Amino acid sequence: MIYAVFAPLLFAVLIPFLSRWKEKVHTGWLILPVPFLIFLYFLQFVGPNFEPQVQSVQWIPSLDISLSFHLDGLSLLFALLISGIGTLVVLYSIYYLNHKEQLGHFYTYLYIFMTAMLGVVLSDNVFALYAFWEFTSISSFLLIGYWHYRERSRYGALKSMLITVLGGFSLLAGIILLTIVTGTTSIREMVAQADVIVDSHYFPFILAFLLLGAFTKSAQFPFHIWLPDAMEAPTPVSAYLHSATMVKAGIYLMARFSPILAGDPNFFFLLSLFGIVTLVWGSFMAVRQTDLKGILAYSTISQLGMIMAMLGFGTDVALFAAVFHILNHATFKGSLFMVAGIVDHETGTRDIRKLGGLMTFMPISFTLAIFGTFSMAGVPLPFLNGFYSKEMFFDATLVNSASGPFMEALVAALPVLAVIGSIFTFVYSMYLFFGTFTGKYKEEELPQTPHEAPKMMLLPPFILILGVITIGLFPEMFNQGLITHAADAVFGAENNQDIYFWHGLVPAFYMSVAVVVLGITLYLTKSKWEGIYSVLPGRLSFNRVYDWLIEKIETGSNKVTTSYMTGSLRFYMVLTLTAIFAITLGVLIQTNGVNFEVTDVAPITTKELIVAAIMAIAAIATIFVHNRIAIILIVGVIGYGLAILFVFYRAPDLALTQLIVETVTVVLFMLCFYHLPNLQKSTTPLLTKGVNVAISVGFGLLLMVIGVSAYNSRAFDSIADYYIENADPLAGGYNMVNVILVDFRGIDTLFEVAVLFGAALAIIAMIKLRRDKGAK
Amino acid sequence: MEIIMIGLASILFGAGIYNLLQKQLLRIVVGTVLISHGAHLYFLTMAQLKRGAPPLVVDGVTEYTDPLPQALVLTAIVIAFGVTSFLLVLAYRTYTVNKTDNMEELRGSDHE
Numbered sequence: 001m002i003y004a005v006f007a008p009l010l011f012a013v014l015i016p017f018l019s020r021w022k023e024k025v026h027t028g029w030l031i032l033p034v035p036f037l038i039f040l041y042f043l044q045f046v047g048p049n050f051e052p053q054v055q056s057v058q059w060i061p062s063l064d065i066s067l068s069f070h071l072d073g074l075s076l077l078f079a080l081l082i083s084g085i086g087t088l089v090v091l092y093s094i095y096y097l098n099h100k101e102q103l104g105h106f107y108t109y110l111y112i113f114m115t116a117m118l119g120v121v122l123s124d125n126v127f128a129l130y131a132f133w134e135f136t137s138i139s140s141f142l143l144i145g146y147w148h149y150r151e152r153s154r155y156g157a158l159k160s161m162l163i164t165v166l167g168g169f170s171l172l173a174g175i176i177l178l179t180i181v182t183g184t185t186s187i188r189e190m191v192a193q194a195d196v197i198v199d200s201h202y203f204p205f206i207l208a209f210l211l212l213g214a215f216t217k218s219a220q221f222p223f224h225i226w227l228p229d230a231m232e233a234p235t236p237v238s239a240y241l242h243s244a245t246m247v248k249a250g251i252y253l254m255a256r257f258s259p260i261l262a263g264d265p266n267f268f269f270l271l272s273l274f275g276i277v278t279l280v281w282g283s284f285m286a287v288r289q290t291d292l293k294g295i296l297a298y299s300t301i302s303q304l305g306m307i308m309a310m311l312g313f314g315t316d317v318a319l320f321a322a323v324f325h326i327l328n329h330a331t332f333k334g335s336l337f338m339v340a341g342i343v344d345h346e347t348g349t350r351d352i353r354k355l356g357g358l359m360t361f362m363p364i365s366f367t368l369a370i371f372g373t374f375s376m377a378g379v380p381l382p383f384l385n386g387f388y389s390k391e392m393f394f395d396a397t398l399v400n401s402a403s404g405p406f407m408e409a410l411v412a413a414l415p416v417l418a419v420i421g422s423i424f425t426f427v428y429s430m431y432l433f434f435g436t437f438t439g440k441y442k443e444e445e446l447p448q449t450p451h452e453a454p455k456m457m458l459l460p461p462f463i464l465i466l467g468v469i470t471i472g473l474f475p476e477m478f479n480q481g482l483i484t485h486a487a488d489a490v491f492g493a494e495n496n497q498d499i500y501f502w503h504g505l506v507p508a509f510y511m512s513v514a515v516v517v518l519g520i521t522l523y524l525t526k527s528k529w530e531g532i533y534s535v536l537p538g539r540l541s542f543n544r545v546y547d548w549l550i551e552k553i554e555t556g557s558n559k560v561t562t563s564y565m566t567g568s569l570r571f572y573m574v575l576t577l578t579a580i581f582a583i584t585l586g587v588l589i590q591t592n593g594v595n596f597e598v599t600d601v602a603p604i605t606t607k608e609l610i611v612a613a614i615m616a617i618a619a620i621a622t623i624f625v626h627n628r629i630a631i632i633l634i635v636g637v638i639g640y641g642l643a644i645l646f647v648f649y650r651a652p653d654l655a656l657t658q659l660i661v662e663t664v665t666v667v668l669f670m671l672c673f674y675h676l677p678n679l680q681k682s683t684t685p686l687l688t689k690g691v692n693v694a695i696s697v698g699f700g701l702l703l704m705v706i707g708v709s710a711y712n713s714r715a716f717d718s719i720a721d722y723y724i725e726n727a728d729p730l731a732g733g734y735n736m737v738n739v740i741l742v743d744f745r746g747i748d749t750l751f752e753v754a755v756l757f758g759a760a761l762a763i764i765a766m767i768k769l770r771r772d773k774g775a776k
Numbered sequence: 777m778e779i780i781m782i783g784l785a786s787i788l789f790g791a792g793i794y795n796l797l798q799k800q801l802l803r804i805v806v807g808t809v810l811i812s813h814g815a816h817l818y819f820l821t822m823a824q825l826k827r828g829a830p831p832l833v834v835d836g837v838t839e840y841t842d843p844l845p846q847a848l849v850l851t852a853i854v855i856a857f858g859v860t861s862f863l864l865v866l867a868y869r870t871y872t873v874n875k876t877d878n879m880e881e882l883r884g885s886d887h888e
Binding site for chain 1: 777778779780781782783784785786787788789790791792793794795796797798799802803804805806809810813816817818820821822823824825827828829830831832833840841842843844846847848849850851853854855857858859860861862864865866867868869871872882
């Protein structure tokens with residue numbers, strides 16, 4: 001199983017080498033067997049006696065993260081869809097993309113996606129699931145932006161990336177909480193602890209995070225906006241990712257966690273509500289589109305909403321129908337995308353207003369489209385699978401029980417909304433079909449003369465349509481071998497339903513009849529009521545919200561940044577000092593650290609006081625003196641004053657060094673000053689700003705308080721005695737300071753020398769090295 | 777005496793910070809010099825002032841001033857000197873290249 005998951009990824013590494021010969025052999029042929037073999041591998045499990053399989057490989061054992069794969073009915077259904085439709089899509093793309101395209105890129109991305117998607121549906125470990133989940137987002141981003149020279153492609157890719165990654169992070173938050181609550185990273189063990197999860201006080205967050213993850217990935221209202229823009233991808237990608245597989249990852253997630261979450265009434269409420277709203281809104285918006293892929297995109301949104309709603313109902317019929325519809329939708333939607341791609345490929349446009357009357361030119365595509373669209377519409381014919389699942393959907397909307405006023409309202413509204421959504425589904429299916437293939441042939445508007453596609457290009461949609469018909473004619477065959485097992489996995493118990501074409505005169509039948517009758521009426525009168533779109537979505541669109549949000553985030557963060565990144569050094573200093581001041585003062589008050597009890601101080605002597613007074617006056621004078629020579633001299637006074645203080649305080653080495661350093665510094669100041677031109681020598685009055693004064697005085701006072709407080713709270717004695725006692729015996733020196741500098745703590749001195757050396761080198765470099773102005 | 781010295785160090789700090797907040801490059805350098813002076817004095821003061829003889833071993837003397845802060849301040853003085861001289865030359869170069877020592881005008885362009 002693990003080889004099956006990682007085979008596409010391994011081949012993705014080889015694809016760039018294979019694509020070198022793309023002029024001789026289309027790269028697609030070389031790698032076509034990979035998904036097909038995976039499909040055959042998974043096909044062997046199909047059958048009435050299916051037993052779940054488990055395979056596990058260590059990945060990060062210390063974090064309890066492993067690549068453990070669990071193949072149950074649901075995973076099997078998805079794995080078959082991914083590998084089966086993957087094979088057909090690769091075959092289709094061989095004819096869709098010619099060798100002038102960057103085939104290496106295309107197939108590499110596609111195969112990374114295939115591994116990621118197989119990983120999502122087979123992973124039992126939640127973190128492995130998340131890793132594969134993000135891989136699907138990334139590879140989908142790359143595939144949507146495949147024609148990266150088009151602006152719309154880049155826009156669509158970015159949009160889908162932002163929205164799905166938002167959901168991905170939310171999923172991560174959800175699984176982390178699940179792991180915390182249950183203490184395990186395995187989904188099977190989580191299912192076993194379903195009560196613990198539902199009872200935990202994290203449960204509302206878990207539910208919200210998981211729902212957000214599923215809704216963004218599966219394009220549920222109001223996160224559906226990325227899917228129509230993702231139609232900028234090449235059509236094989238749209239057929240594969242955006243109808244059959246990736247957009248069902250959210251569905252898969254909900255189905256997978258359904259045994260855990262379904263016990264909660266909020267789960268029912270939220271999932272059913274959003275699902276049914278998505279169904280109605282998606283089908284309503286689909287009628288408005290003029291682009292074939294646009295119609296299909298909104299159609300996908302609406303069908304996903306329908307599946308989501310059924311997962312929300314949580315009854316045995318509903319879950320069975322949801323699983324059944326996953327299979328059905330993948331078959332007919334995949335084929336419809338391929339047919340749309342063929343129409344695009346052979347006529348040069350996808351605009352339905354320019355198309356029409358293609359029936360005679362493309363009879364095979366026409367035939368395939370009949371089955372696809374009629375199945376999507378749920379036309380009651382015994383060879384269309386869409387009808388079966390739709391009928392079960394209607395059944396499922398009728399049997400929900402509820403508690404509380406909101407839920408009762410929802411339960412009452414569900415059948416009505418379902419019928420409304422299905423009516424619009426019927427209308428856009430008919431519109432899609434008849435608008436493209438019947439009516440007037442508009443020769444002058446088509447960029448190319450239409451003709452039938454090559455036979456091999458028609459093969460993949462043909463196989464899918466064959467699937468539609470086979471499921472339609474022999475539903476029980478699929479039921480026993482595959483769908484029942486998947487439904488069992490979602491329901492968490494035995495869930496064996498029978499699929500009948502004829503239910504008898506039950507409410508669901510009348511609902512279907514109503515859909516067909518009203519759908520035909522609405523389709524025939526479409527031109528009369530189309531005006532409603534300028535009223536209802538009108539200017540209201542979630543795309544506008546998204547664009548507005550993106551723009552606001554950019555301008556807003558730009559505003560914030562420019563507001564404090566002014567480029568003024570003084571402003572930064574003010575910010576830094578204020579922050580230090582506020583934090584220090586806060587900590588001081590918080591810890592009750594202020595302490596003015598003065599004990600154990602040296603006696604005050606007059607000569608020291610005089611020196612101190614001179615220094616203080618000199619320091620303040622630097623502010624008020626505007627003559628620069630005077631400032632330098634005053635700085636010198638302070639330095640020499642400090643040297644005198646060092647003498648008073650029995651620090652001969654310090655006094656010596658301070659004297660020399662001060663002299664050299666003053667000389668340096670003078671030198672530097674000398675080189676400044678005359679103009680700058682003129683004294684400029686200092687801007688005495690209140691802020692500066694406040695900060696300086698505040699800082700001085702703060703340091704005063706800290707100094708006094710710290711001085712009075714000595715925790716322990718100095719370690720000076722050790723140095724005093726051992727300077728002579730251990731180091732053999734009489735000058736303790738020097739002994740400390742070169743013997744006890746010699747490393748300090750070494751690097752101090754290095755600092756001086758570095759400073760000297762830097763000064764030389766600054767003076768000597770000149771870069772020409774032009775050589776920048 | 778220590779309290780007065782702490783006060784003096786705080787004054788040096790305050791004056792240094794005020795100079796640091798000015799526009800002219802030279803004043804900023806003066807500010808850093810004042811702040812380092814303040815820091816050195818602060819350092820020495822916090823280790824208690826005048827508790828015995830200078831830290832030179834003399835027979836018969838048992839009370840010495842704490843030698844450790846002196847060693848640390850000595851290191852700090854030298855490093856501060858290195859940095860100050862570097863800053864001064866930097867100011868000089870800044871002036872010769874940009875023809876101004878006004879910090880408000882030295883604001884790096886957006887294109888760098």
